[in-house]
Amino acid sequence: MTARATDFDSLDELGSGRFGVVDRVIHRDSGCLFARKRIRLSFDQQEHELQQREISVLKRTVECPFVVYFYGAMFHDGDIHILMELMDASLRQFYLAAYSSAVNMPITNPCCNTLPIRDIKPSNMLINRSGRVKLCDFGVAGILKNSIAKSNVGCQLYVAPERVSISMATGGGLGAGDEPGFTTASDVWSLGISLLELASGAHPYGSWKNPFHQVQHLTEGPPPSLSAEAAAGRFPQELNDFLSCCLAKKANDRWRLPQLLEHPYVGGVVAMETELRDRTGQFVCSVLDRCDSSSLAAVGVTVKE
Numbered sequence: 001m002t003a004r005a006t007d008f009d010s011l012d013e014l015g016s017g018r019f020g021v022v023d024r025v026i027h028r029d030s031g032c033l034f035a036r037k038r039i040r041l042s043f044d045q046q047e048h049e050l051q052q053r054e055i056s057v058l059k060r061t062v063e064c065p066f067v068v069y070f071y072g073a074m075f076h077d078g079d080i081h082i083l084m085e086l087m088d089a090s091l092r093q094f095y096l097a098a099y100s101s102a103v104n105m106p107i108t109n110p111c112c113n114t115l116p117i118r119d120i121k122p123s124n125m126l127i128n129r130s131g132r133v134k135l136c137d138f139g140v141a142g143i144l145k146n147s148i149a150k151s152n153v154g155c156q157l158y159v160a161p162e163r164v165s166i167s168m169a170t171g172g173g174l175g176a177g178d179e180p181g182f183t184t185a186s187d188v189w190s191l192g193i194s195l196l197e198l199a200s201g202a203h204p205y206g207s208w209k210n211p212f213h214q215v216q217h218l219t220e221g222p223p224p225s226l227s228a229e230a231a232a233g234r235f236p237q238e239l240n241d242f243l244s245c246c247l248a249k250k251a252n253d254r255w256r257l258p259q260l261l262e263h264p265y266v267g268g269v270v271a272m273e274t275e276l277r278d279r280t281g282q283f284v285c286s287v288l289d290r291c292d293s294s295s296l297a298a299v300g301v302t303v304k305e
């Protein structure tokens with residue numbers, strides 16, 4: 001199918017983020033539904049480059065079953081429109097609408113299999129009514145250089161301790177892909193924080209007041225873990241253990257991807273994948289049927305990182 005940007009009608013808003021709005025659209029001739037991300041083009045060359053990179057990374061990940069399908073990108077009215085597979089909610093929207101540990105398990109395998117995708121966080125983990133979890137937004141954080149430094153050094157909720165230390169040591173600005181310290185070890189940290197957030201229903205570092213508070217907490221405090229109440233009987237011991245492997249404070253102590261994929265928690269999840277998907281799918285449907293799509297979309301607007 002070849003299509004132009006004007007062949008699509010917007011149905012409703014799915015959410016909004018740093019670069020623009022994502023809406024559900026219908027292709028008029030075929031009746032097919034898509035998610036369309038509209039990225040405002042800035043005149044800033046750095047941003048422009050970044051946005052171009054996002055498109056090229058998207059192109060490379062087309063065939064991965066754990067990544068939302070990318071149909072194409074079009075320029076329109078000074079914006080870039082990215083057409084993707086339509087999912088039903090982000091895990092962030094989902095857990096805020098209906099917290100349940102049920103959504104926790106099926107995400108581990110997709111995440112481990114798509115690292116280093118960068119920018120790992122619950123709003124980039126999408127779920128559909130079949131209980132499938134897929135990641136989106138590839139490469140954005142890895143390439144963000146000036147744009148993050150410009151918008152804020154602070155309160156990047158999923159960033160690893162070594163990355164905030166580097167950024168402070170170098171006078172601000174979080175490291176981009178080619179700077180020391182930005183390795184898959186940092187992605188493993190972000191994965192751990194995201195899993196912890198989804199498991200406990202709240203971000204473990206929800207209370208930072210400013211970037212200095214963040215740096216102090218991240219570098220000097222103990223690594224976050226499931227609270228005793230959250231852990232009590234509700235989660236398998238393997239999850240606690242998996243989290244501590246992801247959330248070692250020193251990047252060198254953190255487990256690497258091949259090790260994580262061998263971890264009993266991931267093994268257990270893979271072994272019961274079909275059953276899990278069915279169960280998660282039923283749960284997702286029951287929640288979404290009760291939810292108003294505009295209330296889900298509103299969740300994204302308030303994301304502050």
Ligand code: ADP
Pocket residue numbers: 014015016017018019020021022035037068084085086087088089090093123124126136137300303
């Ligand atoms: P962020 O990831 O920082 O929240 P984005 O602009 O990437 O910002 O996306 C905004 C929101 O739109 C996401 O949080 C998610 O809820 C929703 N969204 C993005 N892509 C899709 C998609 N393919 N299907 C359904 N919802 C999506």
Ligand code: MG
Pocket residue numbers: 017123124136137
């Ligand atoms: Mg996103």
